[in-house]
Amino acid sequence: MAVLLCAITAIGGSAATFEELAAQAAAARRGNHLPDAIELYRQAVQARPSWVEGWWFLGTLSYAAYRYADGEAAFDEFVKLDDKRALAWSLLGLCEFETGNYERALDHLRRGLALGKDLPPEVETGVRFHYGLLLTRAGLFDRAKRELDRYALGGAHEPMLISGLGLNALHQPMLPKDVPAERQDAVMQAGTAARFWILSENDHAESVLQELVKQYPALAGVHYFYGTYLSYTRPEEAMAEFRRELEIDSADADAGAMLALLLVHANDIAGAAPFARKAATERPADALAEYVYGEVLLGTGDLRPAIARLEAAERLDPEALEYHMGLATAYSRAGRREDARRERRISMNMATAVGDARAAENQ
């Protein structure tokens, strides 16, 4: 190794040509001499900054060597030269996650996934997991949950996932590493319950949830989480939990929105309206709040504003099936036949795709 490095230095000192550097970098890479290969690629791309392949290998080798800042810089250059590679955007995002550039990481992982039909499945899984953590940190809990659920359904159960699931379930916008010590236990309990729930082990989920509520009755998010769980099967009890959450934090727009949604389902539109309106007012760019208020307005027959709200929800979270379904209903009631048919078709395609994915996971 030392000999090789000396040779590199010597080559550098004698102004090796780009071709020589590239060849030596490739040889070092093939020989699995990671630090040497990184150094050679670094010199090569300095010599020729337009060398796309060089940036690629510099990025991937740096990532493999846990040199995330170097990887971030390399992939940043790579995507300037070729912005069509899902894996490059994804690896850039993963490097940024590690260096703490969270906003950029979120954006770049999103771009990677958007392009990512060719992402290797094992890479996509990891990307989605980190994306889910970042979405949780950004307070986009619903979208985050879809990503984290996928990861959990794949059988993962490492502490960072459990913590991520817990933060998501409790609607705590932070990363697992930032959880204060005094909240660690509650977050892990919530994550454990969430994982059981995702795996349809509902008896276990409920048991952990009841313990969580017992131990942390005043912790923000606990009653919200239990309420969402109960929404499946015991909507009356779920509403009581959301009301308890609102007692802890009357400004909790999520709890208000969920309470309103259950009231809408119970045909209590008048009861739902104040909660839905408040949630939509306090969280103007929140998909759930927009959706629920849209459903309330649909219930009161105010079709035009209902459609505007539902369209806003769909724009904010286009992957949410129920927003498309809600829009289909609203368009249909308004006589917008083609729009309704389009939304019905989208909804059915989404539902089928999810069903297929679940079937594949079960096999």
Next chain:
Amino acid sequence: MMLCRKHVACAWLAAVACLRAAPPPAAKAACGTCHRAEAQAQPKTAMGIGIELPPDQEPLEQHPHLTMEANGYSYKVERKNGISTYTVSDSMGTLSLPIRYAFGVHNLTFVLEYEGNFYESLVTYYEKTAALGITLGDDRIRPHNLTEAMGRKTSDQEITSCFNCHGTGGVTQGKLTLGSLKPGLNCEHCHTGADAHMQAAASGKPAPVPRKLGEMAAEEMSNYCGECHRTWESVVGLRLFGEKNVRFQPYRLANSQCFLGDDKRISCTACHNPHADLVRDESSYDRACLACHSTKTGAAAAGAMQKPCPVADKDCVSCHMPKVQVPGGPTMFTDHEIRVVHAGDPYPQ
């Protein structure tokens, strides 16, 4: 939390059924003072009957000894002295339970109580074959013991939904109250406010009039009736695709090319009178089709703008609403997805 809300949407049927306030049964006779025809006819309809309790259970009276073998288990439904019994046995033993609730009118699926839980019987009495058969939707179940062979254990929300849609007074504020269960749907069940209206009228006070449900356009009515017959959203949310969803008429209808959500001419009640039994004469539905479509000769009802059928002016549903057999059962259902059907076309999901 998206997963939850998704499932809330999926469990919409159950949630709505449970939470819709189930008030005490209204006195049909009192409603009948003014609404005589409806009050007389509706209790005799399938919706008016809903559940056959032990004194009734007419099909079992007519067929007092029904047997069947399935999955290595023997089933027996017997009727003696006005009491029906459901028995399942294998080489290891026998499980015998009284049939207290026979759901349905023509086909009877039994809700059984065992060790504090409710079970949907794994076999159903089918009118078409006058015999027992596997309950619709349960054809993939492979029981491992007598209890599983007896029936499918139901969740709380499922069973409350069953009783709420088939009876009156059996669910109050989301909880089962079977002591006050009356078979079938009474006036108040659909016409919210009917009781208050009737009581106010009876005491000579100004009577608030319940909403006239016939004013609903198609989409709203589909969602209303879909609370029990399943809405388009609930079927999609639960991903109930394939022939099995032919039973869920609001879903099928909404997928029709001619479905107009803001038009009453394609609503449930445009074809069906909920106060009367289902009409099986296919030609009787022609008037509903011709409310929108002109005839071949160009004759058209007012507002009938849609193109005529090039083949026929009558028995529209015989071609455009084919009968579909649900997998695993003998019963045929009319597919409410109205369309031009070509031979060999796959079933639209």
